[in-house]
Amino acid sequence: MLAFITTNVTLWCTHHNYDDEVIAMNPYEYALPVPELIERYRRTYSGAVYDILDEMGYPHQALATELKPVKDHWVIAGPAFTLKGIPDPTGDPSLRERRIHMFEAMKAAGVPIVDVRDTSFDNQAAHYGEMNATVGAANGVVGAVVDGGSRDTRFLVDRDFPVFCRYLTPVEAVKRWSYYDWQITVGLRGALTSVVPVSPGDFILGDLDGVVVIPKDLTVEVLERTEELVQREDEVRAEFLASPDPVAVYRKHGRL
Numbered sequence: 001m002l003a004f005i006t007t008n009v010t011l012w013c014t015h016h017n018y019d020d021e022v023i024a025m026n027p028y029e030y031a032l033p034v035p036e037l038i039e040r041y042r043r044t045y046s047g048a049v050y051d052i053l054d055e056m057g058y059p060h061q062a063l064a065t066e067l068k069p070v071k072d073h074w075v076i077a078g079p080a081f082t083l084k085g086i087p088d089p090t091g092d093p094s095l096r097e098r099r100i101h102m103f104e105a106m107k108a109a110g111v112p113i114v115d116v117r118d119t120s121f122d123n124q125a126a127h128y129g130e131m132n133a134t135v136g137a138a139n140g141v142v143g144a145v146v147d148g149g150s151r152d153t154r155f156l157v158d159r160d161f162p163v164f165c166r167y168l169t170p171v172e173a174v175k176r177w178s179y180y181d182w183q184i185t186v187g188l189r190g191a192l193t194s195v196v197p198v199s200p201g202d203f204i205l206g207d208l209d210g211v212v213v214i215p216k217d218l219t220v221e222v223l224e225r226t227e228e229l230v231q232r233e234d235e236v237r238a239e240f241l242a243s244p245d246p247v248a249v250y251r252k253h254g255r256l
């Protein structure tokens with residue numbers, strides 16, 4: 001009997017602690033404020049971040065090469081807000097209402113976020129567009145990474161709202177694809193693996209080379225190490241410019 005009670009007490013405590021932990025685990029809490037992380041990451045580049053992740057034993061954090069900015073100069077940086085959608089040929093009548101709940105969840109994040117969309121490998125519809133960008137931006141979204149399609153491109157370009165996707169298409173998502181859930185771990189197609197998992201709070205950096213996903217707990221360390229690397233590379237760049245003998249510069253540094 002005593003053993004039974006003890007076990008139950010232990011279970012209850014564990015559960016209680018777990019609840020506390022869930023409450024304490026705000027996916028958008030980092031050792032540095034999010035706006036500062038965004039500003040500093042934007043000054044780096046995806047290749048340098050990739051090199052640091054690779055060096056730290058995380059070589060599989062680059063998204064598939066097809067995922068590119070719609071405009072070459074667009075850069076995206078920020079913590080992930082994740083969404084998973086699934087093919088839906090019937091036309092989900094609750095889609096509009098659920099979208100509103102999703103926008104509310106974006107606002108509740110309380111920090112600038114990147115809208116990251118796992119489409120379940122749909123290759124037909126536009127999973128993003130002007131409406132998502134307009135309402136998203138009003139709720140903290142600073143850009144989108146979509147493992148699928150986007151449309152309304154002229155309006156996205158006019159407002160200089162960075163979208164990274166696989167293709168552009170006029171094809172509407174309704175009756176083809178619908179929202180399944182958000183703020184769960186999702187999977188976007190990877191450069192070196194079939195998918196790269198993305199959880200809420202993982203940090204995203206994208207530029208013309210592509211998109212890298214920095215695991216949340218490494219966000220600050222990767223930033224600091226990347227900044228050091230960028231500084232070293234800047235010095236090497238300056239030496240290349242100043243030197244009449246680029247091979248000698250390369251021999252000295254061995255990288256750029």
Ligand SMILES: O=C([O-])CC(=O)C(=O)O
Nearest residue numbers: 127128129130131132173
């Ligand atoms: O409605 C969608 O899913 C895509 C779109 O056109 C928009 O966001 O404006």
Ligand SMILES: [Mg+2]
Nearest residue numbers: 129130131152
């Ligand atoms: Mg639209």
